[in-house]
Amino acid sequence: MDISGQKIAVLMGGPGSERKVSLKTAESVSDALRSKGAEVIEVDVQGPDFEVPADVLIAMNLIHGTFGEDGQIQAILEARGIPYTGAGVEASRLAFDKALSKERFIAADVPTPRSQVLPLDGSAPLELQLPLVSKPPREGSSVGVSIAKTEAEWQAALEEARRHGSTTLVEEFVEGKELTVGILGDQTLPVIHIEPVSGFYDIKNKYPWMTGEGQTLYHCPADLDAATTQRVQDAALAAFRSCGTEVYGRVDVMLRADGALFVLEINTIPGMTSSSLLPKAARAAGIEFPDLCVRIIELSLAARVA
Numbered sequence: 643m644d645i646s647g648q649k650i651a652v653l654m655g656g657p658g659s660e661r662k663v664s665l666k667t668a669e670s671v672s673d674a675l676r677s678k679g680a681e682v683i684e685v686d687v688q689g690p691d692f693e694v695p696a697d698v699l700i701a702m703n704l705i706h707g708t709f710g711e712d713g714q715i716q717a718i719l720e721a722r723g724i725p726y727t728g729a730g731v732e733a734s735r736l737a738f739d740k741a742l743s744k745e746r747f748i749a750a751d752v753p754t755p756r757s758q759v760l761p762l763d764g765s766a767p768l769e770l771q772l773p774l775v776s777k778p779p780r781e782g783s784s785v786g787v788s789i790a791k792t793e794a795e796w797q798a799a800l801e802e803a804r805r806h807g808s809t810t811l812v813e814e815f816v817e818g819k820e821l822t823v824g825i826l827g828d829q830t831l832p833v834i835h836i837e838p839v840s841g842f843y844d845i846k847n848k849y850p851w852m853t854g855e856g857q858t859l860y861h862c863p864a865d866l867d868a869a870t871t872q873r874v875q876d877a878a879l880a881a882f883r884s885c886g887t888e889v890y891g892r893v894d895v896m897l898r899a900d901g902a903l904f905v906l907e908i909n910t911i912p913g914m915t916s917s918s919l920l921p922k923a924a925r926a927a928g929i930e931f932p933d934l935c936v937r938i939i940e941l942s943l944a945a946r947v948a
Contacts, residue, residue: 659785
């Protein structure tokens, strides 16, 4: 697809906790689109009253997390008749909500850790045993995620959870390799092994450029045998399809030492700086960053027409 001379709106920022990451993503994508000859119109979205010119080819939605990834901005764009990149309204809503997407995984026989949605007012008992993972059902970038292996850590995890809502998704803790699989249309990209130097893949280890802390090693493609690679990719694609997700995304998977794998979640608007995970995987598959951006636009236009 040739996008030279086309007007493309890049939607960035957003009102949520991942605003800084979105701005960084948008900077890289805007540069990539300009390298392909597009006329880029950057739109800093603070809330629902943003403006997009009516004559754009497409709005490239690069707002991570709340408002951008949960179906809200998709509904606004559809109401205005503006085509946009990525998953649609309902798929975005489902995939962003970790509890709802987990229900879809289970219905589709996608392996996923045992879990419960725990009210934080003490109205229901905890049904799982330590060690546990606590995560806000509707946040991204590991915001509010805690791993608790002791009772003291569990109490601290509950305090952190209360900062993000009235419930928390509690999962059994799975120890193993942290993997992620990029998906582009019907294509699963090479598996990446995420190896934090210390701790787990929290916001510090994801974005050391933003936090000034953390360090993570990335192995792409992951050092897995062919059969295991295929199992991981198949589970990721099954999870992606179980929520009706369209166009592109990234699926996070844990691989235990005994070979058992567990899908954690879907990211419908993954980071898109030139060094982010989806572009790393695409590059390993022979797709350079500007071409990846164009391919996302092409797939999105086809999805919106359909």
